[in-house]
Amino acid sequence: MLEKRLHLEIRTPEQLIYEGDVTSVRAPGDLGLFEILAGHLPFLTVLDIGEIRIREADTPQSIATSGGVFEVLRTGVTVLADTAEWAYEIDVERAEAARQRAQELLASHDPNINRGRAEAALARATNRLRVAGQQ
Incomplete structure (x- = not known):
């Protein structure tokens, strides 16, 4: 059927x-x-x-x-x-670099950092790595 x-x-x-x-x-x-x-x-x-x-x-x-x-x-x-x-099209190296940049921004104590944007960038990069099977 x-x-x-x-x-x-x-x-x-x-x-x-x-x-x-x-x-x-x-x-x-x-x-x-x-x-x-x-x-x-x-x-x-x-x-x-x-x-x-x-x-x-x-x-x-x-x-x-x-x-x-x-x-x-x-x-x-x-x-x-x-x-x-x-x-299968996700560039894993690029996604990992984006995740590391976002983590570094969030770890910094710079008051000029837009934390909301950094958190969103981290979520996007982490998702791309997960979907690509790299996390």
Whole structure:
């Protein structure tokens, strides 16, 4: 028996990352992880920093995202991501360097440091490393 599928489109401001039919998509919402299957009721939510996992048949694929908007309609799912990067495309050295820079900024006692930006940079870099399988 064939599994029901839903149409998924993942876009960033720069490009189309993915378009196709999937059996499920799991994403990090502002209230936690959620998973969408075919036939889900429509809804709209904010994406958090984390991993979008799509499943085509038995093959899961991972995408690192830094946030955005996730919309479910009867016609399918649209993800408008701030950034999105396939796990296999993540530059691990660059992500590790970004994590180290953010950690150094947070460890400094400089009052001119924007701690919120440094914490967000640390979260993004840590997520990229986790999705790439390096943490």
